[in-house]
Amino acid sequence: MTGSGFHPAAVSFDIEDWFHPELLRGHVAPDDSRSVVRQGTHAILLLLERRRVPATFFVLGDVARRHPDLVRAIEAGGHEIACHGMTHRPLWNLDRESFRGELRDFRAAIRAALGHDRAVGFRAPTFSLDRSTAWALDVLSEEGFRWDSSVFPLRVGLYGVPGAPLGIYRPSRSNLARHDPRGALVEFPVAVGALGPLRLPVAGGFYLRALPLALIQTTLDRIARRRPFALYLHPWECAPDLPRVRLAPADAFVTYCNLGTVMRKLDALLGRYAFMTMSGILERYAPLAPAA
Numbered sequence: 001m002t003g004s005g006f007h008p009a010a011v012s013f014d015i016e017d018w019f020h021p022e023l024l025r026g027h028v029a030p031d032d033s034r035s036v037v038r039q040g041t042h043a044i045l046l047l048l049e050r051r052r053v054p055a056t057f058f059v060l061g062d063v064a065r066r067h068p069d070l071v072r073a074i075e076a077g078g079h080e081i082a083c084h085g086m087t088h089r090p091l092w093n094l095d096r097e098s099f100r101g102e103l104r105d106f107r108a109a110i111r112a113a114l115g116h117d118r119a120v121g122f123r124a125p126t127f128s129l130d131r132s133t134a135w136a137l138d139v140l141s142e143e144g145f146r147w148d149s150s151v152f153p154l155r156v157g158l159y160g161v162p163g164a165p166l167g168i169y170r171p172s173r174s175n176l177a178r179h180d181p182r183g184a185l186v187e188f189p190v191a192v193g194a195l196g197p198l199r200l201p202v203a204g205g206f207y208l209r210a211l212p213l214a215l216i217q218t219t220l221d222r223i224a225r226r227r228p229f230a231l232y233l234h235p236w237e238c239a240p241d242l243p244r245v246r247l248a249p250a251d252a253f254v255t256y257c258n259l260g261t262v263m264r265k266l267d268a269l270l271g272r273y274a275f276m277t278m279s280g281i282l283e284r285y286a287p288l289a290p291a292a
């Protein structure tokens with residue numbers, strides 16, 4: 001633990017453009033050339049450099065292919081590069097072989113940008129790893145990945161694995177929500193707090209935007225006294241001019257609410273906890289080789 005009595009924390013970013021999320025898909029014209037991924041990622045990199053915080057970047061292969069210099073800037077900042085798939089299609093829309101193709105295309109895009117590829121961590125688009133897509137763990141392991149951060153340990157809207165552990169564990173092949181010391185991959189779920197029987201998502205994205213900072217900090221303090229936690233955000237949440245499209249009211253709320261508060265909240269959290277990359281935390285807390 002750090003001097004404050006807190007375990008170390010991780011901050012992660014899913015590096016995708018504003019038109020990649022499921023709620024936007026279908027609402028953006030194919031010839032819409034607006035992009036915010038460069039602005040948003042550079043704003044994040046600047047803040048991390050000022051706070052001297054190393055982070056984990058789940059890069060989408062499609063972004064790496066279009067913006068190889070952005071991948072080089074992330075690496076030059078001393079950050080960890082991990083995988084967010086190639087096209088942002090959720091696992092629900094893939095099978096074993098098309099998912100394998102996504103991972104290989106991602107690795108090719110990273111190698112083209114960096115000349116090497118050392119990614120061992122994965123986060124599924126839209127947290128789409130659930131009981132119906134648990135086959136993806138086998139493919140990840142076969143393709144050289146060693147840990148995953150796709151289990152959202154609470155059912156919310158489109159996604160989630162109710163009853164899954166809140167801390168680091170090894171998912172059982174037969175039950176994603178159960179720990180198995182022989183499991184091939186380590187799971188590092190994003191931060192969800194427990195208030196009695198209630199689970200409160202505070203890890204980032206919409207939840208970080210919608211909830212007041214004081215409630216987020218109180219909940220994260222409580223988690224950090226027990227175990228490491230992981231936050232997540234997207235560059236489109238950190239870019240000043242996110243393009244607006246017409247969405248159903250609930251979807252518009254999830255996408256656009258409190259965007260102006262993100263950098264201030266992130267800055268406050270970066271100053272409050274001691275951060276390591278997700279791989280760094282896992283090497284310390286959950287040896288990456290499976291138990292014999």
Ligand SMILES: [Zn+2]
Nearest residue numbers: 014016125126
């Ligand atoms: Zn994503």
